[in-house]
Amino acid sequence: MDHSEDVDDVKSSRLKEIQNRIGIVFRDEKILQQAFVHRSFLNENQSLDLEHNERLEFLGDKVFGMALGAFLYRKLPDVPEGKMTQIFGFMSSAEMHTQIAEELGLGEFLLLSRGERREFDSGNRARIFIIANTLEALIGAIYLDRGPGMVELFLQNTIFPRLEKVIAGRLYLDSKSYLQETVQELRGITPTYEVVTEKGPDHNRHFKVVVVCGDRRIGEGTGPSKRLAEAEAARDALLKEFKIEFSNVKTC
Incomplete structure (x- = not known):
């Protein structure tokens, strides 16, 4: 052509x-x-x-x-x-x-x-x-x-x-880093992550993770890997605990 x-x-x-x-x-x-x-x-x-x-x-x-x-x-x-x-x-x-x-x-x-x-x-x-x-x-x-x-x-x-x-806007941060900076700045502690459930065969795993701040669970997330479930839990915590809506699509 x-x-x-x-x-x-x-x-x-x-x-x-x-x-x-x-x-x-x-x-x-x-x-x-x-x-x-x-x-x-x-x-x-x-x-x-x-x-x-x-x-x-x-x-x-x-x-x-x-x-x-x-x-x-x-x-x-x-x-x-x-x-x-x-x-x-x-x-x-x-x-x-x-x-x-x-x-x-x-x-x-x-x-x-x-x-x-x-x-x-x-x-x-x-x-x-x-x-x-x-x-x-x-x-x-x-x-x-x-x-x-x-x-x-x-x-x-x-x-x-x-x-x-x-x-x-801390746009350079992923959700976990954003949550960590926010919690450390406002509460002086570092959030931790716990795997609550892990199901499915090796080729189709499913993870549920909670993020803990002090003695409180402040967010949860699910995903096909621990890393993705943690990222989702951090986004959930930012929204529920701090009213921050974190997006993977960021513009400036």
Whole structure:
């Protein structure tokens, strides 16, 4: 199937629109174009002289990690390594990258196969990873074309300003860590977890866990593993004991 019109479109006005949105003018637009070519598109268009974006994605991931690590080191001089690692993990997550990419509208510029485009536009789980990877490829392209200083500027305008909200809302924490910090802060003790029941064959286990604060059970959860049951118990405790609704889907 011939997608040459799509390619021509990206080469012309749409490349200019991408640059307007990100506030960066590329010296070599071919590098920018490559950031938006998904492997599936080339599978349907093998005659086209294009490269997919996976190598740029690899580069962008490493460049972003270095820039974010340096930013957190400078910005949080009194924060211990363990907490910085948690914050780094959240700010470099697929969910965070997807949020930025969606706000910039990068998905509309992606070159995908017809089938992949239908899946992408339906909003399924695969969309998160495809568009998050596209942001990383874009960062790689910016680095190659304009250097690390321009990458820093791009991140200062997109991801870095969210740090304050991430810390204030403790968005970097999972439910167990959030509960532990809350209990320690308000009551000066550490919650513990107890397995109440464990049922089922090895291939289909079912756990019920309670979380204990002092001499009180403050939450319970179930799941196919002890870890997942504990996470659910922590969410239950946060809601019942502290009126905090914890969600795995967090935006900032």
